Amino acid sequence: MTKLEKNDRLVKLSLLVIALSAISVLAIITVFIFEQGTPIMFRYGLKSFLLGQDWYPSEKSFGLLPMIVGSLMVTLGALLIGVPLGLASAIFLTEFSHRRLTRILKPVIELLAGIPSVVYGFIGLMFLVPFIRNNFGGPGLSVLAASLILGIMILPTVISIAIDSIRAVPDSYREGSIALGATRWQTVRMVVLPAARSGIIAGIILGMGRAIGETMAVIMVAGNAADIPGSILAPVRTLTSNIALEMAYASGEHREALFATGVILFVIIMILNTIANVTSTRQRKK
Amino acid sequence: MENWRFKPRAKRVSASRLKRESRLCQPGFLLFLLLLVALAFFPSCRTGRRGHSLVVAGSTSIQPFADKWAEVFMEKKPGEIVDVQGGGSSAGIQAVRTGAAHIGMSSRELKGDEKELYQIEVARDGLAIIVHPSNPLDNITIEQVRGIFQGDITSWETLNGQKKAITVVVREEGSGTRGAFQELVMGKSRITKKAIVQDSNGTVREIVSRDPNSIGFISLGLVNESVKTLALNGVKPTEEAILKKEYKLVRPFLFLTKEAPTGLAKEFIDFILSEEIQELVHKEGLIPVRRSSRPEGSL
Numbered sequence: 001m002t003k004l005e006k007n008d009r010l011v012k013l014s015l016l017v018i019a020l021s022a023i024s025v026l027a028i029i030t031v032f033i034f035e036q037g038t039p040i041m042f043r044y045g046l047k048s049f050l051l052g053q054d055w056y057p058s059e060k061s062f063g064l065l066p067m068i069v070g071s072l073m074v075t076l077g078a079l080l081i082g083v084p085l086g087l088a089s090a091i092f093l094t095e096f097s098h099r100r101l102t103r104i105l106k107p108v109i110e111l112l113a114g115i116p117s118v119v120y121g122f123i124g125l126m127f128l129v130p131f132i133r134n135n136f137g138g139p140g141l142s143v144l145a146a147s148l149i150l151g152i153m154i155l156p157t158v159i160s161i162a163i164d165s166i167r168a169v170p171d172s173y174r175e176g177s178i179a180l181g182a183t184r185w186q187t188v189r190m191v192v193l194p195a196a197r198s199g200i201i202a203g204i205i206l207g208m209g210r211a212i213g214e215t216m217a218v219i220m221v222a223g224n225a226a227d228i229p230g231s232i233l234a235p236v237r238t239l240t241s242n243i244a245l246e247m248a249y250a251s252g253e254h255r256e257a258l259f260a261t262g263v264i265l266f267v268i269i270m271i272l273n274t275i276a277n278v279t280s281t282r283q284r285k286k
Numbered sequence: 287m288e289n290w291r292f293k294p295r296a297k298r299v300s301a302s303r304l305k306r307e308s309r310l311c312q313p314g315f316l317l318f319l320l321l322l323v324a325l326a327f328f329p330s331c332r333t334g335r336r337g338h339s340l341v342v343a344g345s346t347s348i349q350p351f352a353d354k355w356a357e358v359f360m361e362k363k364p365g366e367i368v369d370v371q372g373g374g375s376s377a378g379i380q381a382v383r384t385g386a387a388h389i390g391m392s393s394r395e396l397k398g399d400e401k402e403l404y405q406i407e408v409a410r411d412g413l414a415i416i417v418h419p420s421n422p423l424d425n426i427t428i429e430q431v432r433g434i435f436q437g438d439i440t441s442w443e444t445l446n447g448q449k450k451a452i453t454v455v456v457r458e459e460g461s462g463t464r465g466a467f468q469e470l471v472m473g474k475s476r477i478t479k480k481a482i483v484q485d486s487n488g489t490v491r492e493i494v495s496r497d498p499n500s501i502g503f504i505s506l507g508l509v510n511e512s513v514k515t516l517a518l519n520g521v522k523p524t525e526e527a528i529l530k531k532e533y534k535l536v537r538p539f540l541f542l543t544k545e546a547p548t549g550l551a552k553e554f555i556d557f558i559l560s561e562e563i564q565e566l567v568h569k570e571g572l573i574p575v576r577r578s579s580r581p582e583g584s585l
Contacts, residue, residue, distance in 0.1 A: 056476060057459045058468075066479070130496065139453040139497060141482055219485070224458075227479035235482050245485045249350060249460035251372050 033266060037259030049260060055226040057246070057254040064264060066228045070143075070236040071212055071268070073229065074222065077147025078154055078211040083204055085151070086158030090200075093159075094166045095188050106163065113156035121220030124149040129221055138233035141223030146236060149217050154207035161206065165199020166192060198280050205276040212269060215240040239265040340550045343371040344378015344391030347411065347462030348539050351570060352391060358566075359557050368554060379403070382542050388551050390542035393466065403542045408558045410573035412506030413466055413535040414523050416491065416513040418498045422446045425517040428534065431471055434501060437478030442499065454481040455490050455502035463487060467503050470535050487571060506536075507571035528573065539572065 041049050044062060052063020089109070093102045124145055133140030169192050177187040193200070215238075223235025224245055237245075243258050243265075250258055342352055349372045356368035373381070375392040379400055382390030396405060415431055417423060423446040433439040434452055442448045456477055457464040468477065484490045487504040494502045495512035506523055509515055515523055518534060527533040547555050557563060564574040 054479070055459070058465075059476075125492075133497065138451075139482060139500070141493070224483040225480055226483065235480075237483070245458045245483065246460050248485065249346065249458075249462070251346070251460075254460055 030266070033259060033262045036256060037261075037263035040253060040256040041260050041263065049264070053228065055242070057250070057257055060253065062253075062257045062260070064239070064242075064261060066226050067237050067239045067242045067261065068264065068268070069228050070222075071238040071240070071265070073143055074146045074150060074218065074236060074238055075208060075211045077143060077232070078150030079204065079208060081147055081151025082154040082158055082207055082211075086155050086203075086207070087162055087200065089155070090159050090162035090166060091188055091193075094163055095184065095192065106160070109156055109159050111156075112152070117153065117214060117217040118220075120149050120153055121217035124217065124221040132233070136233055138231075139223060139235060141221060141235050143222070143229050143232040143234065143236045146218050146222040146238075147232070149221055150211045150214055153214060153217065154210050157207045157210060158203045161203030162196070162200045165196040165203070168199065169195040201276065201280040205273065205280070208272065208276070209269065212238075212265075212272070213240060215244045219244060239268070339367040339369060340389065340554060341369050341371065341381075341387045342389040342391060342541075342554075343373055343381045343387035344542075345375040345393040345462075345539070346372040346460075347393045347465050348391040350462065351409070351539070351567070351572065354566070354570075355558050355563055356554075358563070359554055362557075363553075366550060366553075379542060382544060385544070388543070389547075389554070392540045392542060393462075393537050394469070395538065396540070396542075403544065404546055406541045406543075406547070406555055406559075407538050407575050408541050408555070409539040409564075409567045409575060410528065411462070411466055411537055411539060412523060412528055412533070412573055413463065413470065413503050414506045414509045414515045415501065415503050415518060415535075416494050416509065416515055417501050418494060418496075419512070419514045420498050421514060422448075423516060425520055427519055428471060431518070432473075432475065435467075435472060435477050435481070436475050437480060448499075450499045453497050453500035454478060455493050455497075455500050456481045456483055457487070457490065457503075458483050458485045461485070463503070463505055466535075466537055470537065471503075503535075505571035507568060507573065525573075536573075 040062070044060075049062055049064050050068070051065055052061065053065050054061045054063045055066060093105060097105070128145050128148060129140035129142075131140075132138070132142060132145055136144070173191050173195060174187055177191040178184070182190065218238055219241045222237065222241060224237040224241055225235040226237050226242070227234075229236045239261050242261050246254070247258060342356070349370060352370045356370050359368055360366060371387070375394050378387065378390035378392055379396070380390075381387035382403060383400075390403070392405075393411065396403065415426060421442075423442075426445070430439065430445065435454055435456070437454075439445070440452055442450045442452055456467075464477075482493065482500075484493060487508045490502045490504050491508060491510070491513055494500045506528075517523075521527050521532045521534075523533045523535070528536050541555055541558070543551055558567075559575070567574045
């Protein structure tokens with residue numbers, strides 16, 4: 001073996017180890033969360049965690065149902081706001097707008113992703129929350145406020161991935177559709193969008209991941225009451241907020257219960273991702 | 287299409303050029319990278335604990351403050367170790383009686399034969415009930431406060447005549463301020479689940495200062511003109527009322543020892559009572575016990 005070949009092999013091996021280390025970080029985090037969080041779940045019973053409605057850690061009552069429902073509600077709300085808006089913008093920017101306008105607008109939208117979440121939260125607290133309080137009633141800190149803020153936060157993800165996948169649809173499809181007498185909108189709706197579907201869904205999944213994991217902005221505008229919200233104007237607490245809110249002074253079983261919250265969040269994200277992946281690959285096969 | 291750039295076969299790269307390009311991938315550099323990655327996985331190595339060690343245990347409300355005091359103390363006196371633990375006031379009292387801790391921390395007055403312990407008051411913690419400045423209410427009874435935070439009284443109607451729903455704002459579970467409120471006002475009853483939860487005195491104040499229908503509680507030291515404090519059973523939370531013990535929502539932060547403190551315990555307590563730390567105490571929203579350190583016009 002020449003010296004160069006030896007070097008080559010060493011480089012290959014080292015890069016492999018470094019690549020594996022990235023995966024091992026994930027493994028270590030997983031093991032750590034489960035190791036810290038699962039004992040207390042079995043001590044008090046899985047049911048009391050998943051279905052309990054009272055979160056009073058100082059009285060050894062660790063019901064996480066309000067937070068589970070809260071996370072799902074807020075994420076759903078964010079998708080209801082972010083997906084139609086995002087998809088509409090993506091369609092406009094790729095199919096209808098002037099090329100020069102797209103060249104200006106796309107980077108601006110991508111800039112949205114660079115704004116720190118605490119800034120979103122602050123703006124929400126300063127403008128959105130009083131607006132909701134004065135016009136719709138309630139304390140303003142609410143499911144609605146959190147959903148709106150998160151809906152805007154996921155826009156850049158949804159839009160830029162949707163744009164990429166719509167652009168990836170070959171022009172021959174569009175030409176064929178228009179040659180058959182379809183209008184532009186009909187072409188978009190019946191040819192382009194179905195062809196770009198898997199990419200669009202991938203964007204929505206990424207957006208959903210961001211929404212369910214977002215913490216800072218949500219803590220600031222959601223009100224964080226550990227109660228299942230009765231309306232979209234009621235305050236809500238998500239799983240991530242529950243951890244971040246109480247970590248500072250938590251000790252003993254309270255701390256363990258926060259790790260248990262992390263375990264449940266982890267499992268929920270896994271389930272959602274799996275569902276999303278399965279549905280998108282299934283659709284791709286069709 | 288950028289395919290034109292592709293050549294069917296890569297040109298043979300001369301050995302010298304490869305060498306130049308792979309400088310970044312040289313074994314030495316890679317080993318260094320590997321070492322960095324490996325280091326990231328190891329928790330920083332701790333040297334074994336040596337020297338004197340002082341165990342301070344008790345009230346979880348005092349704990350975060352005591353942690354900070356201990357940190358400053360240990361910075362000033364390298365080699366000495368102050369180990370601050372929680373457990374609650376009763377556990378702290380028990381620990382110092384059995385000798386498990388050198389100093390116990392209690393955020394409640396001592397009762398019965400607990401009084402035989404040597405006690406030093408290091409600070410006081412007061413709570414103010416705050417509302418929006420536009421709220422016409424000036425005075426509230428402790429029963430009304432309990433009713434509101436329990437979720438029994440949900441409208442301002444009986445309190446100030448306005449037919450508005452009350453927005454209750456509280457601190458998060460585990461916080462000392464919430465613990466104090468629970469102890470001094472709520473007793474055995476639970477704070478309502480519907481309450482809005484914030485994780486600092488500052489954000490509670492911020493929300494109450496913006497929502498005309500809200501009520502909350504914060505440390506007395508952090509009250510400013512953006513909110514209105516309510517008199518409790520007719521007593522305004524002034525410094526005078528607190529010193530006279532007329533205002534009820536105050537609790538002492540006590541450090542307890544079995545005998546009069548000596549050695550490291552005495553050093554630590556003297557340090558906390560020093561001007562520097564008492565000023566820190568005031569900054570953190572507690573009421574200092576040393577008169578001289580109280581800035582004029584505060585509270």
